[in-house]
Amino acid sequence: MQGTPQETALQTIRYGGDYNPEQWPEQTWLEDVRLMREAGVNLVSLGVFNWGILEPAPGEYDFSDLDRMIELLHENGIGVNLGTPTSSPPAWLRQSHPEIRLVDFDGRVMAGGSRHGVCPSSPAYTEACANIVERLAERYGDHPAVEMWHLHNEYGWANVECYCDTSAAAFRGWLAEKYVDIGQLNDAWGTAFWGLVYRSFDQVETPSAAPPGVNPALKLDWKRFSGDAHIANYLLQRDIIARYSKAPATTNFMIPNCEDMDYFRWAPVVDIVSNNHYLIAERPENHIELSMSADLTRSVAGGPWMVMEHSTSAVNWQPRNIAKTPGEMRRNSLAHLARGADGLMFFQWRASRAGAEKFHSAMLPHGGTDTQVWRDVVSLGGELKRLAPVVGSNVESDVAILWDWESWWALELEWRPSEDLRFRERVEAYYASLWKQHVTVDFAHPESDLSGYRLVVAPSSYLLSEAAGKNLRGYVENGGNLLVSYFSGIVDEHDGVHPGPHPGALRETLGLWTEEFHPLHQDEAPALDSGARGRIWSERVRLEGAESVAAFAGGPDAGHPAITRHRLGGGTAWYAATALDDATGLRSLLAEVLDASGVQRPAGVAESVELIRRGDHCFLINHGDQDTTVPDLRGTDALTGADYDGDVPVSAGEVVVVTITKE
């Protein structure tokens, strides 16, 4: 949550889901509201996709169903999270303004019959958005049931980039505003390479298909522009609503599975950060990815936030939509809560009979109320009432992992030294290893204030601006501990290599330079003399102040440093020149670095148990299939009221929340 004046603090845990009454006869509405009350639902997202129903023809409106539904919920004490329907423009708008259709990278004009598919820079679309939003805001802006505004839906999904002429012109305008003078752009983009210099902004084209490799700086600014085009649409809507309503506005982020939106740019413009998270169903230990999502969302928000969508069980858009196992929905929801969520909303309330998502699970499944899913939904609703005291409290951490969407984008542009260099691969490796050692982490932008952390980890920080480099150096000099992995600090914000040897932005901080990169063959896994084993990457490290902690024992850099440590000012900077994983050396490296950094971890806790402290609550989530005990906790069970004085039993698959009464 941002500290804006119009913010409505969440004083209970918000619980509910998307509801689309237009899909059902009115008698079903009454049943639905009765069941919502049974489940403890206190917030419903309405109207996320109903533009075509509210405005069946240009300037013709029909709010009758929405009026009635809002009243019905209000009468039943259920709040409304009111959507603006702009992510699914009506067929008449596409018909009367065919120029609004999104054009993709391959030049294909997107068809209708789906949502999205619209150019975010289109004037006709923008005008129509402003109009429908204003109609909604003036009609419902002061309705007491409207507790929150849900603007658009999933900005940046399936239509992130538009390559139409309107977008091209908007891109050129964006560039002119950013660089003012074309010479500045030429310098920033390094257009001397391949003679790609521009004489004026109107010579710049969008980076659609153009083999071979397109100027990476052009692509990077294109991604920035494309994100900003969506932010502009959000701001337009937000400002209209603010004229009519005091309720806070949000839009649902998709952290971390939307690569294309830089949520560090989004967070300041929303009143409440809300996020959609869906498990990657076929991935082993996917609950760790959920934890990472929650930690990153909290870090982006700078405090509590809410889950706008997650699922009670399977989704419908993955290759194999594996259903959740017994207790998994509860573990997922409570893990979000533990990591800072003040609201737990689902897509969706009632499973649809038609359309693209009818096989997506819901709070109320096709099978009705005699189902385990429904019983679990009711039970969770009851538990959340008992857990209301956690609302507004914070999660604190001694460790931060650097995260930067721009670095992600840059690292995965064309023509890097190895296609195995993947941003999330390294971040997730470090995150998972820390998770298994019960270390709760924040994520931090490389240019942010890091002074509160005992340890900062930079798993794959390819792009680091000069300012970020200085920030990290200052952090170490002032006593911080920094652990950097390979191929970090290589380029600046325009994907230009920092002057001098790699890693330019970190050379002095790490006390070393790299003579040559040695990407490894696909299955190559050289040993280190520490017994660890690397993958993906090797390089010729030249020490320049740092000392070698472990050396390569094989591969192209056998005998040369693989892990180094550099004392600088009051702190220490570590470097790992190859890819270690939890089992192949990362766990012991991290243990050593955590110890050296003075980061405490709980002792005697099984690896499968997720242990998170939020305010004065300690959440224990057992993801394993063995019953276990967590030692050394004193307090009260927030769900059962039981007292603990030391060992807390946590059965397989169970969640225990302890209100700590004595540290």
Next chain:
Amino acid sequence: MQGTPQETALQTIRYGGDYNPEQWPEQTWLEDVRLMREAGVNLVSLGVFNWGILEPAPGEYDFSDLDRMIELLHENGIGVNLGTPTSSPPAWLRQSHPEIRLVDFDGRVMAGGSRHGVCPSSPAYTEACANIVERLAERYGDHPAVEMWHLHNEYGWANVECYCDTSAAAFRGWLAEKYVDIGQLNDAWGTAFWGLVYRSFDQVETPSAAPPGVNPALKLDWKRFSGDAHIANYLLQRDIIARYSKAPATTNFMIPNCEDMDYFRWAPVVDIVSNNHYLIAERPENHIELSMSADLTRSVAGGPWMVMEHSTSAVNWQPRNIAKTPGEMRRNSLAHLARGADGLMFFQWRASRAGAEKFHSAMLPHGGTDTQVWRDVVSLGGELKRLAPVVGSNVESDVAILWDWESWWALELEWRPSEDLRFRERVEAYYASLWKQHVTVDFAHPESDLSGYRLVVAPSSYLLSEAAGKNLRGYVENGGNLLVSYFSGIVDEHDGVHPGPHPGALRETLGLWTEEFHPLHQDEAPALDSGARGRIWSERVRLEGAESVAAFAGGPDAGHPAITRHRLGGGTAWYAATALDDATGLRSLLAEVLDASGVQRPAGVAESVELIRRGDHCFLINHGDQDTTVPDLRGTDALTGADYDGDVPVSAGEVVVVTITKE
């Protein structure tokens, strides 16, 4: 064959192939006709692709070669199956009417230099088709050599769907005719989902690229429309020809390897059902797929039919065009005959020297007459004369498998619970297991009269209309036996989930409902307590009248029913909630169900022997590499005249046809 008045009964087995005299000098024609007679050829398909030769410029005609060729064949007692050349429009038509070019899903305009590539809804193309067909019909309509008309070629191959503006308008017209009122369309398509409602038919777009998921009901009607566009072209041609000729008309189907044509809609409009079938060369046991093709073609035809194209050996368009092994061509041809074919035609008579298909095998290969292929062609021609008595007789079966192209389409639209849900995967699993148990099957549409069958199998009947559901219920209540596999009866004809729990259309018939689907991981294979092993699918079955025959012993539904049986009225409905294969439990399940249904199977016959009864002929085809004996047959060898009184020896790779004289 359909019982239409103009039908010419096939009184001999038609034998021959496509012939393209325009590719050869006239002296080769004489050699060809001599060799045709040597091979016993009695029907030749002429003119399938010669539009550019017959009409070299608009309104300019040259029938001289075709005149001479028809005379030459006629003089030699060989019939003509006269093609209309509309599947390969001439270059001048593309040049003068560039708007006829087909536009594909990605918006690409198809180039020339190939066949197809034309919009089936194009007025200019349609007009040009009508003209050339009328010219052919008036010239050759009463020629005594013309025994059959071969309209177009392979409707629906490589140009099934056209996304051009003309097609879009035609689609809207088709929808307006079907739904009359746009409200009906909105209801049928469930457009309330994502607010995709239409105000008028002219707002509907073709479902070209539009991520994410497009309304599945739109896609389903698009596939129906696209098929109808081709049927309309056929009907245009058929009606013109009928004004000049009494010879029956056909077009070559591609069963089952063309997914896009609903041949249940096509069969009533042709006078004779004819089919192209090519082996999937690299597939093990591909002769079973051939059998399935023949059974399905017969079922679609409702009686005897003909093979319009198969190959003497390799084709040219598969990744590895494996040639046929010794005897394989004969086994293939006679298997078609056994399963109801009254004609056995090849593509093509003489191997081409140029063009895209020059490496396709032919009756007369590049190597000439001193080749095994040629000797086999001559030998087969001789045998077919002796087998003429089978013409017109029927294949009868106690077992039907449900088949529905619309269900196939619907099941494989976007966003199903698992990508492993594939229509043919399940149908082929059940078909193969029945084949190996020597059960000859019919295929039946779910809404057709099933009362003649002892057992009906529904391997993957995802889409079942309410009428189909009632039909199946009535079938069981009236004493039928029904075996249903998972994910059947889920949606109606608009891909809308039937109200209530799954499987809506079959819930009462099966005596159960499904609480939740549990798609399995890729390599997950839970055991059943019967010793069987499932794949792909599991689900939580809730009994509601049915009894459990076998339960899951592992996986997400361990301890819950996997196979059930429901006594209903005079019949029984079985359900299999997971994917069994012949070796992992399907064979024994089918054996149990066949026994319970009173379906007789021949005893003592080796698994590799295909045994089919057609009229009073029994075909024995040994696909194995061991000689064997089939017991308990009494009759005369239709090829050698030998008498059998009990055991009939069938050598490895051989075919024996017994005229049964005593049951």
Next chain:
Amino acid sequence: MQGTPQETALQTIRYGGDYNPEQWPEQTWLEDVRLMREAGVNLVSLGVFNWGILEPAPGEYDFSDLDRMIELLHENGIGVNLGTPTSSPPAWLRQSHPEIRLVDFDGRVMAGGSRHGVCPSSPAYTEACANIVERLAERYGDHPAVEMWHLHNEYGWANVECYCDTSAAAFRGWLAEKYVDIGQLNDAWGTAFWGLVYRSFDQVETPSAAPPGVNPALKLDWKRFSGDAHIANYLLQRDIIARYSKAPATTNFMIPNCEDMDYFRWAPVVDIVSNNHYLIAERPENHIELSMSADLTRSVAGGPWMVMEHSTSAVNWQPRNIAKTPGEMRRNSLAHLARGADGLMFFQWRASRAGAEKFHSAMLPHGGTDTQVWRDVVSLGGELKRLAPVVGSNVESDVAILWDWESWWALELEWRPSEDLRFRERVEAYYASLWKQHVTVDFAHPESDLSGYRLVVAPSSYLLSEAAGKNLRGYVENGGNLLVSYFSGIVDEHDGVHPGPHPGALRETLGLWTEEFHPLHQDEAPALDSGARGRIWSERVRLEGAESVAAFAGGPDAGHPAITRHRLGGGTAWYAATALDDATGLRSLLAEVLDASGVQRPAGVAESVELIRRGDHCFLINHGDQDTTVPDLRGTDALTGADYDGDVPVSAGEVVVVTITKE
């Protein structure tokens, strides 16, 4: 080198690389020139991509930087290889003439921000090329530093084929010139197949997407036309420059990794053949592919040539850009030298900080001069001075492998008998086996004079014109030895099957014909009775003069010939009807054929040692990890001055060059 009058003989080994001073401040220029001298650089490629800098707006020029740079190099005794910048047209040209943008197979219009992406047939582009080339030629044509002209860059990379309307018109013009009469085209292309006949040239379309299979003869002529469009651009530039300059002109070929340019057509139009070669980094034994590249380039050139680009270490555009191992750069460079290169140039001099290729290695890496790469560059420069005596001398060979780009194209068009039929697969199998037996080979066009060779190998000569067939027959009859692999001599220059049985162009020469092709299953590997083992292919060989040397012992042709030998006139023609590899029978077959052909090989040389004789120099390159000795050489070490009289030691990874003083 071609024997043209304007040729400047290379009297020293040219050493240097691409240099782009526009990417650096002027103070860096001075450092660069100092370091160039330290490294022994004597030639620098300038201005390859600087059009946008030289001509910042239409008709506005700025040669000041280039003037200064040329003077600076000249003052330092370094020659200039002056580029024409036409491969990277400036943004203003794309803006003012949007019609120059290349349209790809899928109809996508190529964007800017990259190089290439332009229609080679575009009049506006052509005119702008001519203008900037003329400006350069008049300004620098008689400058003494300009020793060579580097026209364009990598013709045919990333924009080989353009499908725009301008290209379509140019293609039709090219066809009209080639065939004169449309009837000739119809005959040549076999358009009777599928009725694809044309009435006039303006009915021909470019072969963009048009499923199913497009006429292969159309595709083949399209590839010829597309190559010629690039040659036309080269000739335009060459002729302009020749009016101002006597320095030789070249353009950098990409042998053998550019499939699309027929370098047999290119070689006669350049004054010096130059080539770019980059290792396929992840391929085992990729030094053999380098040898093949060098031998093919020498054969195309008809004598000495130069390397225009290779790399000091890793490139940036492969999936994993593996760096070179210690000594590998030197082995690579000297292998090129050994096989006929008179110049060894790198891309590029100094590693770029920005743009698409900043992770490409360079002579001067990001790490600067305290690096192994730099030390190796300096050391190699020194050695090349000592090796200057090899300049101009020749490599001679007793063995030729047939090579024909048109046959490569034809073989890999759609719809061949097996997708495993790949041109390079077979050529490389034969080449590698000969390499390991220390046989240096030439490559030869099938219609060229072969009389100088003891043995000619035709590993995959699918397309052989009638003239080529006669040429090979004459070669054998006159005493030559020919070894042919399967699927050779099948089609003529229009991809038309030669009349009669396969292999039409070789039937009489080989003394056999093929009854049927039997492509093998993916993992099928039938044994031969010789103990060899085949892959990919089998066929039914019918002897007609030849004798069987080995027969298939398994597979579809068990008992029939697999290897045959035919005595014809004074020579012998061998045939291998399946794919043998070095270890599975090819080595012993080649040994037998080499012996029978009287081809000498050095005895007692380790397999890992590359031994090549160029003039009176013998190069010994040890690619293995064991020290070894090469016997029987007498002479002086060209690098160290040591004397050898018999055994020459060659350490692991080392290169020894012996000036032979006594044979």
